[in-house]
Amino acid sequence: MAMRELIRSRTEIGLWSQLPGWLRWGAMIGLVQIFAMVTVGPLGVSTAYPQFVGFVLDRIFPGFAQDQSYLREIGAQIGWEVMLVFGLFLGAMLAAALSRWRNRSLGLQISVAPVAVKGFTDGKLRRYARAFLGGFLFIFGARLAGGCTTGHILSGLTQMALSGLVFAVAAFGSGMLIAKLFFREPTKE
Amino acid sequence: MDMRLLLGLVTGIGFGFALQRAGFSRCNIVHRGLWLKDFTMLKVMLTAIVVGLVGAHLIGTFAPDLVHFKVKSLYLWGVIVGGLIFGIGIALGGYCPGTALVGLGSGVGEGVSAVLGGLAGALVFIFAYPVLKPVLIEPADLGKVTIPSVFGSPALPTALIVAALLVGVIVGLGRLEQKGASR
Numbered sequence: 071m072a073m074r075e076l077i078r079s080r081t082e083i084g085l086w087s088q089l090p091g092w093l094r095w096g097a098m099i100g101l102v103q104i105f106a107m108v109t110v111g112p113l114g115v116s117t118a119y120p121q122f123v124g125f126v127l128d129r130i131f132p133g134f135a136q137d138q139s140y141l142r143e144i145g146a147q148i149g150w151e152v153m154l155v156f157g158l159f160l161g162a163m164l165a166a167a168l169s170r171w172r173n174r175s176l177g178l179q180i181s182v183a184p185v186a187v188k189g190f191t192d193g194k195l196r197r198y199a200r201a202f203l204g205g206f207l208f209i210f211g212a213r214l215a216g217g218c219t220t221g222h223i224l225s226g227l228t229q230m231a232l233s234g235l236v237f238a239v240a241a242f243g244s245g246m247l248i249a250k251l252f253f254r255e256p257t258k259e
Numbered sequence: 260m261d262m263r264l265l266l267g268l269v270t271g272i273g274f275g276f277a278l279q280r281a282g283f284s285r286c287n288i289v290h291r292g293l294w295l296k297d298f299t300m301l302k303v304m305l306t307a308i309v310v311g312l313v314g315a316h317l318i319g320t321f322a323p324d325l326v327h328f329k330v331k332s333l334y335l336w337g338v339i340v341g342g343l344i345f346g347i348g349i350a351l352g353g354y355c356p357g358t359a360l361v362g363l364g365s366g367v368g369e370g371v372s373a374v375l376g377g378l379a380g381a382l383v384f385i386f387a388y389p390v391l392k393p394v395l396i397e398p399a400d401l402g403k404v405t406i407p408s409v410f411g412s413p414a415l416p417t418a419l420i421v422a423a424l425l426v427g428v429i430v431g432l433g434r435l436e437q438k439g440a441s442r
Contacts (some may be wrong), residue, residue: 075398082283089280091280091282091299091395092281092299092302092303092306093283093302093306094280095277095278095280095281095307096281096302096304096306096310097279097302097306097307097310098272098273098276098277098280098341099277099303099306099307099310099311100306100307100308100309100310100311100314101275101310102270102271102273102274102275102285103307103310103311103314103315104310104311104314104318105270105273105314105324106270107315107318107327107328108267108318108325108326108327109270109313110263110264110266110267110327110357110397111327111329112327112328112329114275115356115357115360116356119360119377119381120381120382120384120385122378122381123378123381123385124385127382129419132347137302138385138386138388139388139389139392140272140384140385140388140389141385143360146303147265147434149263149264150263150264150266150267150395151265151267152275153263153264153265153267153268153271154267154268154271155271155328155357155360156267156271156273157266157267157268157269157270157271157272157273157274157275158271158274158275158357158360158364159271159275159330159359159360159363159364159424160268160271160272161271161273161274161275161276161277161278161279161359161364162275162278162279162284162360162361162362162363162364162365163275163344163362163364163366164272164275164278165276165279165363165365166277166279166282166284166364166365166366168392169280171412175412177427178277178362178383179340183369183381184429186442194401197368197369198368198369198372198415199372200351201350201351201352201354201368201369201370201372201373201376201377202352202372202373202375202376203348203351203352203376204348204349204350204351204352204353204376205346205348205352205354205359205372205373205374205375205377205378205379205380206348206357206375206376206379206380206383207344207345207347207351207352207376207380208344208345208348208349208352208354208355208359208373208380209348209356209376209378209380209381209384210344210348210375210379210381210383210384210387211341211342211343211344211345211346211347211348212338212341212345212356212382213341213343213380213381213384213386214335214337214340214344214391214396215338215339215340215342215345216331216332216334216337216338216341217331217356218355218357219304219349219355219356220355220357221331222305222338222342223308223312223327223332223382224304224307224308224329224367225311226331227308227312228308228311228315229310229315229328229329229330229334229405230312230405230406230407230417230418230421231330231331231333231403231404231405232333232404232405233330233332233333233338233404233411234306234331236333236335236338236339236342239342240339240341240342240343240345241342241345241346241349242293242345242346242356243293243343243346244342244343244345244346244347245289245293245346245347245349245350246293246294246295246350246414247299247346248293248346248347248350249290249293249350250293250294251348253290253392255294255296256290256291256294258295
């Protein structure tokens with residue numbers, strides 16, 4: 071209990087906590103990017119998905135990775151990319167657990183405001199199915215384009231790459247169109 | 260453990276922690292962003308880009324051996340078509356490939372579902388690649404073009420100008436938000 075109070079009081083002092091969240095954590099992501107570029111290379115996430123799939127399937131069906139030209143190009147191994155994605159998951163879990171602990175709530179459920187589709191009652195199953203389809207498309211699209219929000223937009227614009235700019239315009243364009251056409255206006259929180 | 264693997268893990272933990280704290284575990288944030296109701300998502304990304312842009316180019320100018328640049332090729336058709344499909348995916352899923360994992364790590368059901376969908380999409384892409392490559396990836400490849408390479412301008416000054424423009428955009432978005440709130 072005393073430890074909890076200490077952490078809470080410590081986070082409330084200093085300039086750091088005076089700054090808005092987007093500035094603090096945005097700057098932190100920028101520093102992580104610099105760290106990545108100094109140690110190995112610019113951040114990227116979406117390559118890890120096919121690498122991981124390739125790794126698993128190559129274990130189950132030996133020779134799978136050799137047979138697929140895409141996996142020969144990107145490699146079907148647990149390397150820096152897959153470890154980064156695994157760390158991303160762990161870091162998010164750590165951050166979520168810490169804030170739950172600080173707020174003294176033990177429940178695992180995080181409230182998520184559902185995004186509603188026009189003209190439908192939005193059940194849990196439907197929401198999960200939509201997230202699955204969304205996941206399918208965002209990885210397929212990202213692999214076709216050669217990067218995702220991280221690789222193309224974050225890392226791309228950090229290097230002033232035109233590919234990142236073109237990708238960002240295309241992605242936000244179609245995303246905004248789909249959101250306006252098929253979804254109700256999102257509510258606050 | 261191999262040093263690269265350890266570096267990847269450490270980098271990922273920092274990245275995931277920051278993304279979670281920035282609010283990307285909730286899929287609502289993407290929708291509020293796409294509806295232009297909430298610029299949190301954009302402001303986080305732009306801030307990260309400004310810091311990375313200035314930092315990487317400062318190091319790249321004064322100690323080029325210390326930093327690794329890896330610019331992606333602009334093959335027009337693949338980047339545009341892929342970007343359009345990607346946009347549909349983030350609107351439907353409420354996540355992108357990185358934030359889905361943040362959702363998964365935060366215990367949000369949609370995050371789990373989106374990551375599984377992503378793995379399925381990756382498998383289908385592996386099989387589709389030989390067909391897509393000659394049609395969308397190889398033609399109209401403009402190579403690794405950057406703003407300095409197009410204008411023939413020196414990297415660091417260009418980076419500083421672009422960073423200043425992006426700061427302007429961030430400030431502008433903040434103004435827009437205030438206007439929206441007072442309405």
